[in-house]
Every structure is written in C-alpha cells, then in structure tokens.
Amino acid sequence: MLLFLLYIIGLVYFMFFAEEYGRMPGERTYSYNLVLFQEIKRFIKYRDVLGPMAVLTNLVGNVVGFMPFGFILPIIHRGSRQFLWITLLTFQLSLLIEVTQLIFKVGSFDVDDLLLNTIGGMLGYLVFWICNKIRRKYIG
Structure with missing residues (x-):
C-alpha cells in the first residue's frame, strides 16, 4: 500500500511540478489537443528537431509512467484483478x-x-497477470 501511495505521489509530482518538462508558472495558458494521434505523429515526424529525449x-x-498503476493495483486490491x-x-x-x-x-x-497512459496501465496489468501465473505454477 505504501509503495502504491509513493507511486501516486511521484506521478502527481511529475505531472504537475516538474519544471524541467516545460511547466513554468509564467507560461500558464489553456493548452489542449482533442485530435487522436496528432501529438504522437508530431513527435515522430519532428524527432530530429525535438531530440530523442523529448520523444522518449x-x-x-x-x-511506462502508468505501468506501475496497472501492476500494483491488482496486488493491493483483489477486486481489481480484471x-x-x-x-x-x-x-x-x-x-x-x-x-x-x-x-x-x-x-x-x-x-x-x-x-498512451491507458496502454501503460494495460501493459502493467499484463506483467502482473504473467507474474501471477508464474507464481501460481511454482508456489501454488
């Protein structure tokens, strides 16, 4: 439970307070994208200009940021194992x-x-599911 709480705190910090990712208080404007795959295509198309670190x-x-959510949640709450x-x-x-x-x-x-975040949670759950199958096979 503590690990999950630390994960959520870290996620919130990264999403809201990490200044190195362009979240400066003086630049606060409404910014949104409602077109699916628009930003993904932009990052792939301009990967040479943006740099590999920005794309990654x-x-x-x-x-990757949401994989722990999909992995840890079924461990701490049995009712969410679907x-x-x-x-x-x-x-x-x-x-x-x-x-x-x-x-x-x-x-x-x-x-x-x-x-992308939802895919991350799904992949995290897939890792949990595989680990759980292996655990059940060898431990019972």
Whole structure:
C-alpha cells in the first residue's frame, strides 16, 4: 500500500511540478489537443528537431509512467484483478490528471496522453497477470 501511495505521489509530482518538462508558472495558458494521434505523429515526424529525449519522454514516458498503476493495483486490491477494470481505472486516473492540467493551466490536456497512459496501465496489468501465473505454477 505504501509503495502504491509513493507511486501516486511521484506521478502527481511529475505531472504537475516538474519544471524541467516545460511547466513554468509564467507560461500558464489553456493548452489542449482533442485530435487522436496528432501529438504522437508530431513527435515522430519532428524527432530530429525535438531530440530523442523529448520523444522518449513523451511517447515512452507516458506508457511506462502508468505501468506501475496497472501492476500494483491488482496486488493491493483483489477486486481489481480484471483486465477491463484496470483499463477503466487507468483511463479514469489519466483523465483526472489531464482535466486537472487543463483547469490549472499546468501542462496540456492531450487525448494522445490518455491513450498512451491507458496502454501503460494495460501493459502493467499484463506483467502482473504473467507474474501471477508464474507464481501460481511454482508456489501454488
């Protein structure tokens, strides 16, 4: 439970307070993208201009950042050991973060982030499911 709480605190810090990712207080404007795959295509198309770190941070970071959610939640709450349930909860957490970013003008609301974050939660659950199958096979 403590590990999950630390993960959520770290996620909130990264999403809202990490100044090195362009979230400076003086630059607060409403920023949003409602076109699916628009930002993903932009990051891939301009990867040479943006640099590999920006591409990795946006595309891979959004997936990897939500994998612990999909992995840890079924461990601490037995009732959430269904793929669809984890997918919905991951989407809801991501939507909450994106809407909060929009309301407080910190970062931007991006449907691509919703997709990538949800995929991350789903992959985290897949890792949990595989580990659980192996555990059951050898431990019982």
